[in-house]
Amino acid sequence: MVKQFTYKIYRKPKNGNLDRLVNLHALLYNHCIALHKRYYRLTGKHLNQYALMRHIAKLKTRADFEWIGLLGSQSAQDVIQRIERGYSLFFKENKRGNRRIQPPTFRKVRKYRSFTLKQAGWKLVADNIIQIDGRTHKFALSRPMEGQIKTVTIKRDAVGDFWVCFACEIESSPQLASTGETGGMDFGLKTFLTLDTGTEIQSPQFFKANSRTIVHANRNLSRKQKGSSNRLKARKTLARVHRRVAWQRDDWQWKTARQLASTYDVLWIEDLNLDGMKRLWGRKVSDLAFYAFTQKLDYLMAANGKVLNKRDRFFASSKTHFACGYVNSELTLTDREWVCPQCGETVQRDINAARMIKHGRAMSWGGDSVRQAMPATVVEAQESLSL
Ligand SMILES: [Zn+2]
Known part of the structure; x- marks a missing residue:
């Protein structure tokens, strides 16, 4: 590799x-x-x-x-x-x-x-x-x-x-031990990652933390005359702040990805449709952060003989209750929690989504197409699931 x-x-x-x-x-x-x-x-x-x-x-x-x-x-x-x-x-x-x-x-x-x-x-x-x-x-x-x-x-x-x-x-030499664990995760705007176990990983707000410096550098730049050497200097100062933010984010993403790769052998994530998310949220920055993060995670998993799998969006729908298969078609993005009318359970939106992504439960109520797409180890784990 x-x-x-x-x-x-x-x-x-x-x-x-x-x-x-x-x-x-x-x-x-x-x-x-x-x-x-x-x-x-x-x-x-x-x-x-x-x-x-x-x-x-x-x-x-x-x-x-x-x-x-x-x-x-x-x-x-x-x-x-x-x-x-x-x-x-x-x-x-x-x-x-x-x-x-x-x-x-x-x-x-x-x-x-x-x-x-x-x-x-x-x-x-x-x-x-x-x-x-x-x-x-x-x-x-x-x-x-x-x-x-x-x-x-x-x-x-x-x-x-x-x-x-x-x-x-280089020859890939796995450094992270095999654990036999399988996990599912859901990306969100509020919480960066929610695991199917309920663990939440918050994204540090590096941009926000540096916003005063960024605003200051921006204002400084706009005051300088076009084409002047002072403007060039101000532009470099602003670029330096942005570079620091990017480094901080990168560093955090590598550490988080490494932690996940050392915990799990198989990880499931939603196949993100970036276009759709942009339309939904109108936030470009967060999408790019997801993409960069999955790239790093994919690299670390592969380098250690582990697998990062993507679940089709249709099956990973957060509208379906993981435990019983009820589809809540009225669910909106702002609903963090809802009560399932079919089984009466209170459903935590993100955790439910992460579980759906992990197990691909939609197939029990849908067709067999997803089952065939899953690696053997996961299918076995699925069979022994007592629900
Ligand atoms: Zn239910």
Whole structure:
């Protein structure tokens, strides 16, 4: 499996060269986007990525496109592949009827973030020194690297700092012991996670905790004259605050995911339809946090030989009472608790949802389709359930 190792490159004047390289990749990116658009306008077809690669390779020999030669052919290819991935996603989602995903489009050079090198164009001179484009850059080796390096990505963040990110192929060596436990969880707006056992995990409000600093930095920025160096400085200050919030959230998510992965062998979550949630809640931030969290959880579970399963939304409905199968069609998002008219039990909304997600009880009253989709171990656990 692939593991990412990211290190901060020390701030030095020669980082200006990395800055220039990122900008050049942005220029190439925008040039390729323009070619894609023109090709589609003329032929009505999608420009093939290999044809584009050949075209770019030829372009290098022209005097006005000499600068492409500075990029190295592999990282230029990577730019084309990035665009291709954007288009693939767009075509796939469009086919499914999702019109919200847009094809890749032009990007501001200033906001372009990174470029990726494969085997060529870089060299590790020492454990913590990398050579790129003839210049050596020292980075803070915050933890030892493992495995075989597949790609090297140079990232420029909004603060203006540079990071080197090694994607390494490592042998997965499970560190978390098997427990034989299966769990279900429900994501919520109020409570970040509710487990089927009733345990609630609250999401710390990092953004809120930093809101005074953010408001202050924002106000400071808006007071500065456009194009001035003071404005640039203020923008960096704001970016630094946002970066800190993102780090805090990331850190918390990793710790929470690790805790869950060490407790459970099999975890069930609802297959989140992000579009639907956005419409329902109109909150983008929380959705993205869910997504980022499930990514981390999925990684940790897989790395330790465990499974994160997704339950179809239809079967994971929180409107169905887990114990008896009664469907409360009048349930609204604000109802945290309701009394089941069929069995008289008081139902805690989130815990009920987590149980539904864990056991997929809907199948007892629905069809057999879900049962077949479940792994054998869970089906066995289900059979022995005495209800
Ligand atoms: Zn009931």
